[in-house]
Amino acid sequence: xxxxxxxxxxxxxxxxxxxxxxxxxxxxxxxxxxxxxxxxxxxxxxxxxxxxxxxxxxxxxxxxxxxxxxxxxxxxxxxxxxxxxxxxxxxxxx
Numbered sequence: 001x002x003x004x005x006x007x008x009x010x011x012x013x014x015x016x017x018x019x020x021x022x023x024x025x026x027x028x029x030x031x032x033x034x035x036x037x038x039x040x041x042x043x044x045x046x047x048x049x050x051x052x053x054x055x056x057x058x059x060x061x062x063x064x065x066x067x068x069x070x071x072x073x074x075x076x077x078x079x080x081x082x083x084x085x086x087x088x089x090x091x092x093x094x
């Protein structure tokens with residue numbers, strides 16, 4: 001992970017310092033998957049509770065993007081896949 005400092009810094013900011021410290025060196029792929037899934041659920045809640053001006057189609061698009069990301073992340077076989085799917089999911093969210 002140290003070779004990917006920008007990703008490391010972003011994950012630490014998104015997951016929180018304490019969670020990231022717990023995960024960074026000794027966590028299993030399952031541990032990472034669980035925390036990333038939790039992050040995507042939190043993003044969905046944050047969007048729904050803070051976006052005031054958007055139509056139903058926009059919210060449906062966001063739900064679809066996040067659900068696809070959750071599915072792909074759950075099926076990840078390696079940390080590289082997991083981080084690639086997370087990056088792609090976050091890049092698709094407007």
